[in-house]
Amino acid sequence: MKFVIIGGDAAGMSAASRAKRKNPDVDVLVLEQTHDVSYSACGMPYNISDPQRDMEKLVVRRAEVFIEKNKINLLTGHRVTAIDRAAKKVTGITVQGESFDFDYDKLFIATGASAVFPDLPGFDLPQIMALKSLEDGKRIKSYIKEKNVKKAVIIGMGYIALEMCEAFEKRGVKTSMVKPRPIFLPWLNKDLADVIHEELIDKGIDIHTGYAIKKIEPSGNGVRVDCEGLTLEADMVLVASGVKPCSEMARDAGLDLGISDSIAVDRYLRTSDEDIYAAGDCADTYHVVTDDKCWIPLALIANRAGWAVADNVCGTQTRLQGVAGTSVFKVFSLEVARSGLNCKEAADAGFDPVENSVKTRSRAHGHPGSTPIHINMVADKKTGRLLGTQMVGKEGVAHRINAIAVALHNKMTVEDFSQSDLAYAPPFGPVWDPLLTAANQLVKKI
């Protein structure tokens, strides 16, 4: 069987390796447009922050290893441009400009996502960059060093924007953030967002919300970012306004698209063509809280779905339960985590949401070094179900959120969750874990 995979990143390489492990007779071909496969994309901001660390440290496994050790036919520098479903064939072009085509029995689209670039004047200047591929990361890192960057502007205020904020600060780069919409972190409860805002201000970051960007113009060796009512000078600009699924080729081939133009797949990762699978940042998924489709491009989903595609192609039926929307990031001294829905998302999904925020402590009474933990918890008033939780604090946030993720997978009520036997020892939390205090308080509002 010919199993062709478009894209050699998390989902694609997970599927390729697993398919070969499950059935060495499957003829696995991976077509990757860049030269990098299997690297820790999420680690790039942290790597950029440290001039001593080699960017190559992020590479988990090189293409040659997959080819020689895993016996995977992996072709880098091969960009697929079209899928011919009738002929069961993909066509494309190499970086050297040569065209190619390959037949498939089963096809897996794992094309990922790309950075959203505003269609405005000046965004094609060489000082304007996004952080998506390893090449992007290398380019940004060498640009900071070679051009001796002293001032940067970040457009956008998502995870990558916030992580890069810290990376720039660690490199001694004075950073301004700007975005057109008025609210700093609209997906986060305001009490919690304010804690992050204060931390950024403390670290000398300038935050400009509600400024529509008009254009970028050259200015000396740098650029001038021209907004409505604001002008920012910078040596370089990072565009971190979000990502979009790379689904054009799937759409052109007539496959159904889903949420946010991602490729629509079922719980077995099948597209609307039974011989074509899609997964990772280019495809949609199910949400365990709503049981509806969602598009949440994160690394774990891509890896897990890649494995499931391999299983299904090799004949084992693997069905994915979906995602809880769990995420975590670090910004300066703060850990920020969420799982499930915020209050607005819950209302949009048809729930009758009620929320509550608490401020508790990271360690027991009388234990030194305790810091605040801020929690916002959301429940459905009708059923008492836990719908989501957000947390911000200096410690004890990143892994604590996992208890919420598991609770959401089990559709627990807040009252049942409040009876969970969570761990207690003075260095790690109060006797009533912060999540239990949040649940105990929220129960009173249901």
Next chain:
Amino acid sequence: MKFVIIGGDAAGMSAASRAKRKNPDVDVLVLEQTHDVSYSACGMPYNISDPQRDMEKLVVRRAEVFIEKNKINLLTGHRVTAIDRAAKKVTGITVQGESFDFDYDKLFIATGASAVFPDLPGFDLPQIMALKSLEDGKRIKSYIKEKNVKKAVIIGMGYIALEMCEAFEKRGVKTSMVKPRPIFLPWLNKDLADVIHEELIDKGIDIHTGYAIKKIEPSGNGVRVDCEGLTLEADMVLVASGVKPCSEMARDAGLDLGISDSIAVDRYLRTSDEDIYAAGDCADTYHVVTDDKCWIPLALIANRAGWAVADNVCGTQTRLQGVAGTSVFKVFSLEVARSGLNCKEAADAGFDPVENSVKTRSRAHGHPGSTPIHINMVADKKTGRLLGTQMVGKEGVAHRINAIAVALHNKMTVEDFSQSDLAYAPPFGPVWDPLLTAANQLVKKI
């Protein structure tokens, strides 16, 4: 209504405060034999480790505050010695030697647990101490300072023994641990126990397992601990051989006892007398994995059960789901956590257990500062159910165990757990969370 509570620690004071909040007309009387109520007992080893920190910092709320602010009739120095169920009366004696008696409509026994002292010669010497009450803690701390303790022997190797090991080391006290049984930490998987053993040896602790203790004798200003084939000299000895429930008075009153002679209670915390409740370290509870009775004396259970008793006395029916046996402690640079059953406990409970150990990393590939995380996970081969998990590592252990606790409350299979959408960011873990790696590996054995 006269609501009398015997014992003013976690369970007793939680019940007293909650009863007054729910119904200010309830006549709440707390009888406490010591002078300390509401302090962080678990914080004592950490406090002892730091000569600069006042032991009083562990007091959460003083008796006077409960009396004046919460309008609770709290009598300290009042030791109850007998319960007359027919007359619905308790009798006792004060520290001043005066006898007392009080009528009750509802009685709550929250007498806690006491340290197990071997019945051997020399254990009554002044150098021999246990760490249970705040007075014990103060005595140990002042003894270390005043007697300039340089060498200590700890009898036992449980949580308190290990925490006190670290406290002694921080105070510059050379410490030996000894116990009669042959296995260092028998409840922990050997691979994980070995990690802790190595850490203790690295920190200069002498560990002697399998030495039956014969007697303790005075030796200069200190003592000599005389074991079969081993003699240990020390300035002081800490007896940390476990605790036993303070249930004698309940037994004498004819109440049913349960596991390990703890007071038998139902899910509403009722004893075999419908007007008498018991909870906390003196009572048994249900285990969410086995649905059978167990006796696990830990602080969260005591606090939660105290609230439930108050609810039930005040007319709201609150039923406890039980405990997952979750615990965590810190020993030097290691975090040690568990939830659920180990392989032997699972077999004893009638499951068909299968276990697997993995060693993963605390941070993502290429992220600096990563350290090993060791996990042992147990499942039932027949049903695929997750039964328990143990973890040891330098970071990312203490709060991660909570995801397991929630999974156990929901009686999840390992396969379902392996689909959990756990959080990922490079500073906090690999893309496949260590718990997911453990689950993915264990699934293959089921």
